[in-house]
Amino acid sequence: MKVTSTAISLNVDDVTASADFARDHLGYERAMAADGFVSLKRGDAAVDLIFLRRGIEVLPEGLREQHTAGLIVALVVDDIATEYDRLSAEGVPVVVPLRTEEWGERLFVVADPNGVHYEFVQWITPEAGDAGN
Structure with a gap:
């Protein structure tokens, strides 16, 4: 394949x-x-x-009426702070503010008008991160 x-x-x-x-x-x-x-x-x-x-009708019968839920589209980016500032300035609803996880993931989550969630991620070394944001 x-x-x-x-x-x-x-x-x-x-x-x-x-x-x-x-x-x-x-x-x-x-x-x-x-x-x-x-x-x-x-x-x-x-x-x-x-x-x-x-x-x-193109959707299988059991899925036709279901709304996307419980799914997050993750986008790995090079400069997460710039993306956070840009999207915030554009008025995009931020549902999880910019933060750094102890394992070295820096992230934030936004939502579109239908409730589709997008997580922006930047991988860093844990000691280089700022635990607050």
């Missing part, structure tokens, strides 16, 4: 709102779109995003 790309499909109520959020704040570009469907890509290693409107 040879994998040529990776995508995650997320069921949401408002496909346009999630797609616009990913475009405006996360640097994604629209690759394909149709009624109830948007596929987004970036030019780097980020996972492709597919937003599907809940209830759309």
Whole structure:
């Protein structure tokens, strides 16, 4: 098997709102779109995003009405402080403020209008981190 790309499909109520959020704040570009469907890509290693409107017939019957929940899209970045400042200045809802975990993970989490959560991560050596943020 040879994998040529990776995508995650997320069921949401408002496909346009999630797609616009990913475009405006996360640097994604629209690759394909149709009624109830948007596929987004970036030019780097980020996972492709597919937003599907809940209830759309392309979804298996048992999943059609489910809303994306309990899932976090993680994006590893080079300069987490800059991303935190940028997204905060853009008014993006921060649901977990910037912090450093003892194992060397620096992170924060934001949410889009449909409640899709994005975790920004930067790996650091634990002694280089600032435990407060």
